[in-house]
Amino acid sequence: MKRFGALFAELDASTSTHAKVAALVRYLREAPDEDAAWAMYFLAGGKPRQLVRTAQLRALALQASGLPEWLFEESYQAVGDLAETIALVLPAPADGGGARGLHAWMTERLLPLRGADEGTVALAVRDCWAELDSLGRFLFVKLVGGGFRVGVSKLLVQRAAAEFAGLDPKLVAARMMGYTDGKREPTADAWRAIVAPADGEAAARDPSQPYPFFLAQALASEPDEASLGPASDWLAEWKFDGIRGQIVQRAGRVWVWSRGEELMTDRFPELERLAAAWPDGTVVDGEIVAWDALAAPLPGSETLGRPGPFATLQQRIGRKTLSARVLAEAPAGFIAYDLLEQGGQDLRAQPQHARRAALEALAGACVPPLPCSPLLTAPDWATLAERRARSRELGVEGLMLKHRDSAYGTGRVKRSGEAGERLAWWKWKIDPLTVDGVLIYAQAGHGRRASVYTDYTFAVWNRAPRDAAEAQAVVEAITERRPADPEGLQLVSFTKAYSGLSDAEFRAVDAVIRETTLENFGPVRSVRPTLVVELAFEGIARSKRHKSGVALRFPRMLRVREDKPLHEANTLADLEALLSA
Structure with missing residues (x-):
């Protein structure tokens, strides 16, 4: 825990990207693989589930500190963070311990607290606080309380891992997809697979693994020929209000992933059934939406049905049990945007128009039907602007613009190809x-x-x-x-x-x-x-x-x-x- 604490302090104290990458690389060179697995999980955005209630942590800290409740609360208001307040008010540890590594702390001390009775939790928390220094206690409260955050982006973590392993950052980004899903515990083997040499990449891929999402840039002004060239060079689609996702069909199974790298297959059984009969080795990018099967189609589509309000979809998010009533009242659907893999072949380097043609061919053969995002054709930008003006009336957020020759990139980039910025994806949203x-x-x-x-x-x-x-x-x-x-x-x-x-x-x-x-x-x-x-x-x-x-x-x-x-x-x-x- 001390090594991880030192890394956290160094990252938190610096605003320099170069310094943060250097600190991460030093940590990875020194830390055992099992500790690095957990550290990269948290730093890349993995969300620790709450193991101890905040109210119990507060009560235990109040008792251990010996402070009157009013003074503890005043301290909390002055500091503004419960974990920092607890770390400051607890008595000094006997030996400033915490020598065991992050993996040992997580598997031997923290994770066993899940589901334990209050007495067991209280005893364990006091023992942990007795072993840890102030920074260790701060991190402990953040981890067991489910509130750990640090000022590094996932992209920066991937960059550091790539530098450490001597790999292309795009390859590391692809390997890390799904790594921070809360249903999977980070392991030394999983971490070693991320930083392993690039040989045999296709064979080494976990069949459930999605691809890094390609994200759009927001347009700063109205598009025209001077900024983006002719409107005919772009594929325009409606921008839907849902959850961006990928459906992966490999090895005879189906996985549904969100853009936040959360595995959501069990929350959307309709989507699992949708992809069950797809050819093996198929990955489709699209939007998970509430689906109104009887509504009139959107302009650009001839198929009955359209997305419903996001508030309907929210009824499905966070539910552990999906009753028949919930499934009936809040049906989910999937609108396909892009075909990323076909027959096990990665299509992302192909131009947008070729991937779109392949997607439409797949959709035409699917049973049940696979709805594709309608394409809007227009002779010029003024005509597209008129269609965008109807967005709120149609229940969408505006338009997505994708250059017909653009590859499917990684993350939010402004360039996709040798021609520069014009090959990026853009979101042309309506005013709020x-x-x-x-x-x-x-x-x-x-x-x-x-x-x-x-x-x-x-x-x-x-x-x-x-x-x-x-x-x-x-x-x-x-x-x-x-x-x-x-x-x-x-x-x-x-x-x-x-x-x-x-x-x-x-x-x-x-x-x-x-x-x-x-x-x-x-x-x-x-x-x-x-x-x-x-x-x-x-x-x-x-x-x-x-x-x-x-x-x-x-x-x-x-x-x-x-x-x-x-x-x-x-x-x-x-x-x-x-x-x-």
């Missing part, structure tokens, strides 16, 4: 929906924002105020802690947001929050309503879990509306109108 909300609650952020209030809850009016005076009367009632009049004007919370503003803007809002705080509820402050903030979001759906009756998709802050008075903020009726838009 917006609403003006009133800030009513705030909570401090995490990490470098732990001392600044950055996580906000917003409200809208239950109806439009008659004038500024009526709105001000509600503010005064809130300030005086008087209950809201159920028959009168009131503010109704509807969403949370914590991103979108600059550091300077967050500091300015933080100052207002501290000046207008009314009450503290643990880490949360209620504030006197004074600020209107413009929020952007990708979609809206009905929700029984929210007081407002709606839920926003990807809400974020655009700007503080210093020009807008409180009584001009949006209303529930405005949100209802967006639902039907």
Whole structure:
């Protein structure tokens, strides 16, 4: 654990990509393979499942520290991170131990805590804390609490592994696909396969392994011939709101992977049945969507059926058991984008138009049918812009643009081929929906924002105020802690947001929050309503879990509306109108 702790500290302290890669390579040269397997799993984005409840960790730390509860809570609020707070308040260890490696800690000490009773967990946690130094305790709490994060990207980890092994980073990226899936425990053998010499690559591949996903860049401006060349050089498709995935059919079995490298076969049995009869050695890239089989087809398609709202698909995400009712009420489908492998042959280097032709041929022979993403043809960019303008009406997010000669790359790149940027993939999304909300609650952020209030809850009016005076009367009632009049004007919370503003803007809002705080509820402050903030979001759906009756998709802050008075903020009726838009 000490070696892993030292690596974590070095990565956390540096902003230099070169320094981080160098630190990772040094670690890989020194660490045993079984430790490197776990370290690369976590650093590449593997999510440790929560082994100990946060409430129990807090209670054990409070007991071990001997602090009064109020002082522990004040310390937590000042630090902003529970693991860091615990590491700071615990008494010094007897020997500053933790000499055993990361693999031993995970398999012998941490993983056995899963499912153990509270007494066993309490004893084990105290023993672990007694062995570890402050940094080790911090990492321990992060790992057993399921909250481990560090400032390195998966791409950087792959680059370091490639440098360590003397391999092409693209090969390492391909080998690491699926490595961070939570259903698989990282092993020394799995790690050695990632950094093994490149000889015999095809034979060594795990049959379940998907390919690294090719990701699109967002267009910064409207496309035209000067920026992207003729529209006829591009294949345009609708951009769907679902889960990007790959279906792998090899060795007589089917695996369904998400873009986040999570194995999701058991969550989508419809997709397993869809691919069961595909020819062996077939890998298809596409979008997992909620599927409305009776809806009219989208423009560009002649087949009945189209994707449903993402909120429907959410009913399937995270469920351990799929009842017949859930399968009936939230059916899933798959829209194919690309054919990556056919008959065991990797097709990614072929041009887009050739892969598309092969995909359509496969789809035409499939039983049950394999829906392909409709292609939209247009003589020029203006015509495509007109079709994109209908996106929200059709329930899609805009258009995807793929150059007809582009290969299938790795990750989010701007170049794919010798011709340069024009061969990349681009997403041409529609403008987000917006609403003006009133800030009513705030909570401090995490990490470098732990001392600044950055996580906000917003409200809208239950109806439009008659004038500024009526709105001000509600503010005064809130300030005086008087209950809201159920028959009168009131503010109704509807969403949370914590991103979108600059550091300077967050500091300015933080100052207002501290000046207008009314009450503290643990880490949360209620504030006197004074600020209107413009929020952007990708979609809206009905929700029984929210007081407002709606839920926003990807809400974020655009700007503080210093020009807008409180009584001009949006209303529930405005949100209802967006639902039907």
